[in-house]
Amino acid sequence: MRFRTFPSILLAVAAALLLAAGTALAASPSVIWSKPNTSGLAASVGAVAWSPNGSLVASGLSDRWVRVRNATNGAELRAILQPPHSHGVVKLLFSNDNQFLAVGNSAGSTQFRVYQVSGGAFLGQILGSVDDRSIIHYAADTQLASNSNGAGQLSKWRLSELPISIRTGSGYQTVTTRFQLSPNSALETALTKSTITVRRVSDGAVIATLSGQSTAFSPNSATLAVWQPSPNRSVIYRTSDFAAVRNIAAADPADQIRLGWSPSGLLVGAGYRPFVTADGTWDQVGILRTWRASDGVLLKRYDSGLSLAVTSNVAFNSDSSRFAVGLYNGTTLAANN
Numbered sequence: 001m002r003f004r005t006f007p008s009i010l011l012a013v014a015a016a017l018l019l020a021a022g023t024a025l026a027a028s029p030s031v032i033w034s035k036p037n038t039s040g041l042a043a044s045v046g047a048v049a050w051s052p053n054g055s056l057v058a059s060g061l062s063d064r065w066v067r068v069r070n071a072t073n074g075a076e077l078r079a080i081l082q083p084p085h086s087h088g089v090v091k092l093l094f095s096n097d098n099q100f101l102a103v104g105n106s107a108g109s110t111q112f113r114v115y116q117v118s119g120g121a122f123l124g125q126i127l128g129s130v131d132d133r134s135i136i137h138y139a140a141d142t143q144l145a146s147n148s149n150g151a152g153q154l155s156k157w158r159l160s161e162l163p164i165s166i167r168t169g170s171g172y173q174t175v176t177t178r179f180q181l182s183p184n185s186a187l188e189t190a191l192t193k194s195t196i197t198v199r200r201v202s203d204g205a206v207i208a209t210l211s212g213q214s215t216a217f218s219p220n221s222a223t224l225a226v227w228q229p230s231p232n233r234s235v236i237y238r239t240s241d242f243a244a245v246r247n248i249a250a251a252d253p254a255d256q257i258r259l260g261w262s263p264s265g266l267l268v269g270a271g272y273r274p275f276v277t278a279d280g281t282w283d284q285v286g287i288l289r290t291w292r293a294s295d296g297v298l299l300k301r302y303d304s305g306l307s308l309a310v311t312s313n314v315a316f317n318s319d320s321s322r323f324a325v326g327l328y329n330g331t332t333l334a335a336n337n
Contacts (some may be wrong), residue, residue: 024318029336031335036331038079039216040138044062045060047092054317056069056077057315058092058101066080068117086107098117112325126145163179182221186240196208212226223293225237229322258292263318267292321336
């Protein structure tokens with residue numbers, strides 16, 4: 001999802017924006033703590049993660065810094081700088097045992113650098129690849145596999161939370177395909193532009209071809225949510241047969257979102273909403289929405305206190321009572337859900 005690219009959406013949403021600008025809600029999250037970027041550089045937060053035991057929140061920024069914080073008060077416990085030319089952090093994931101942190105950078109779209117949480121030591125990399133059936137695979141590199149603490153054991157990682165991107169072509173002809181496993185590792189999505197190909201991992205068979213710009217499997221892998229910008233809605237597909245079981249209209253016709261799920265099974269969309277101001281100029285605000293997927297009811301709508309955009313995923317603690325997000329202005333915040 002790209003931010004502040006108004007010309008690409010003007011024709012699709014201009015009429016709706018003019019109607020909605022004066023009526024949008026301005027609810028703000030119930031913030032527990034909010035921390036600006038301490039480096040002082042202009043940077044956005046590209047990824048956040050909540051540790052499985054609930055004690056830590058990590059955020060990664062476009063200035064290459066990863067910051068690990070106390071989940072209770074936001075106090076910074078550790079800062080880890082990514083290599084030069086890594087072009088900013090776009091993915092973070094704690095291991096299932098809370099000991100390690102995987103970092104995905106924009107320039108290394110098939111690699112995840114693994115660090116020890118307690119001391120910040122670099123341990124090696126998890127490498128993603130795609131075979132000739134277009135099925136994603138993971139392996140620890142030699143350094144990580146030889147580490148005595150077991151960080152290279154793939155069973156320690158939720159591999160469905162480590163999507164990889166493969167780029168083909170160059171310049172204006174570059175095409176990026178994003179591959180991601182379902183939580184049960186039985187299915188895979190491959191998103192290229194606005195085409196989503198769903199494959200069965202066991203044999204590579206294509207079982208569905210869908211249209212949309214963001215996808216997210218539910219925690220139990222029973223459904224796949226797809227965001228479609230035109231018409232602006234999220235479609236819930238049943239993964240047993242890929243029948244569309246529910247259409248969920250956007251909270252606002254102008255919403256530009258990326259989808260995710262809470263551990264408790266609520267559908268979440270976060271991103272930004274552009275609008276026309278009273279003086280006729282364009283502006284935007286960060287947004288976050290939560291729906292009950294079973295009936296499509298909108299439970300939470302936040303249109304205030306989220307900078308110009310939510311630029312990260314939405315990370316939850318294990319019982320979904322709290323969430324963390326990263327913002328366009330470099331702020332990371334934790335809030336009650």
